[in-house]
Amino acid sequence: MNRSGIGESLYKLATKQKAFIAILVMMGGMLFSGTNFYTVYNLLDMLNSTSILLILSFGVTLTIVSGGCDLSIGGILVVSGITAIKLLDFMPIWLAILCAVLFGAVVGFINGFLVVKQKTEPFIITLGMGLLLTGIAQQLTDAHPIPAKNPDFMMIGNGDIFGVPNLVLIMLVCFGISFWLMRYTQFGRNLYAIGGDYDVARYSGIDVIRTKWIGFVISGAAAGLAGVLLSSKLNTGSSVYGELTALVVNCGVVVGGTSFAGGIGGIPQSALGLLVFGMLDNVMNMLNISSYYQVMLKGTVIVGIIWLDCFANKRRREFV
């Protein structure tokens, strides 16, 4: 009765851990490319430039696991970055950062109200919210990048401790917190239960509305933090990083194995998924691929991965 032959287990591996396979393929390919890919400097640089996306993805994972999604993070990212830089002029750094993160949490709260309390479709309402915030960001900056004047602020995103960039350290702290939250707390388990089956979770006595709502607030706050770090890294606030970031991060989370169907996945999987995109960028730059082909390759990867996710969902529907 052992039906799990090699083909079956390969299929399982390909659908469950496609991110891991993609990373292995890229690393294997780079062995023969004769570039400087395998240097500590390059690998750390890759991790450094991916860490902002990773921080975004940890928040988004909470919303996707509970059966929603958050496309407003692109808007929050740019507005909170600009807010932090504007506030630096008349308050200490820590207060400006706190205000920017708080702003993200407030937007997350509004998203949560609309999605959880009013039961609107999460992806379209957060897309609209992202549009709104991008407009606000352009109004705030007059569509020009604005420079930050405080050198201490710049050091947050560009400094390092014993050779390890600050951004990577902050990302690891966020990873630890969100992993603990999802894995070892009642809140995290409730999120999985809600994503698995909303009604069953409700009848089991879980406060579904509050739990899911908090997920959206955390996602907003994470996006606020990522916005501060991005503007600190670039030392400017700009309104041009909006929409693509949101969709890439949401796709990256799905790449890792967190499905839009809800209830499965986790923080380490999301980290793997986003690393695929970070490594893809790095590899394409190493191989000197023209930027137009890079856009095309990225689009193809997104379509292919979402296609696989839909296909796996369909199989699950048919076999259950």
Added chain:
Amino acid sequence: MHRESVSINAVISVVRDYLVLVMIAALVAITAVIEPKFMSGANLVNIMRQFGPLIMVSLGMTFVIIGGFIDLSVAGTINLVAVVTISLIQPLGQVPALLIGLTIGAVCGGLNSALILSSGALTQAEALFITFGMSTVYSAIALLYSGGSTMHFWDISASKSVFEAIGGGNVGFLSVSFVIFLVCLALLWVFQTKTSEGRAICLTGGNKTAARLAGVQVSRAIVVIYMICGLMAGVGAIVLFSRITTAAPVIGAGYETNAILSVVVGGTTLKGGKGSVLRTVMGVLLVILMSNCLDLLGVSSYLQYAVKGAILVFAIWLDNRKQA
């Protein structure tokens, strides 16, 4: 007492149903009072000209949303159709270029539906991500094809009278693009209300399983809605670059969100199964009038972007309240 409350409810439901019309009327009234230039002939002609590309794209998008899906790839389709069509005027002549452009639009739509059908995607969210990815791919192809450069009418020595007519010609007192819009509207309205395929699309959007069990060919309906959407995006692209006489590979940016905004504001529900192309016309009218009013009132284009986002969120929220 009882009868009174019933009639109040009836009034409320009518206002809710035609909220867009009420909003258009209020907007026109307020702007006409504040800024008398609004009612001038030049401005009305200006509004008529703006009707062009957005309405075409929105009409196509209406079918996708009625069918219970969504299409973010129209921006990429517009980019691709615009750069390919304008580059083919010189070697092939204008009519073949026009036909090839429209075919590319329909093929892009067909490709989207093929991906959605083969993956078995059922929900709007899945369709949204697939079509977004395809939008990136189409835009990248447009960039590669054109080498990233903008193409101009004045570089073309061959005859381009058809495109010049679409861009700036008049039939009587109507602009040519407005006549194209009327023809498309009539065709699509007849298709939606008088043919069995139109009803099949509505049923598919209402409930896919029930539609399939009732003998509706759901797969065919999905292919049809995406091909209509791609084709109308192609028409929109041609109207757009004819009017501005240049085609850049980023020409279509923002059209997908504006089209969804217009459809939803018009009252076609995102849940699928209900809606009409006539409602979309009202939605587009509101969006265009709003931009025009905000322009006249001197609101910056960046803030207008934010206002549009706010209206989109509000309209979706209202749509959801209506369903509940």
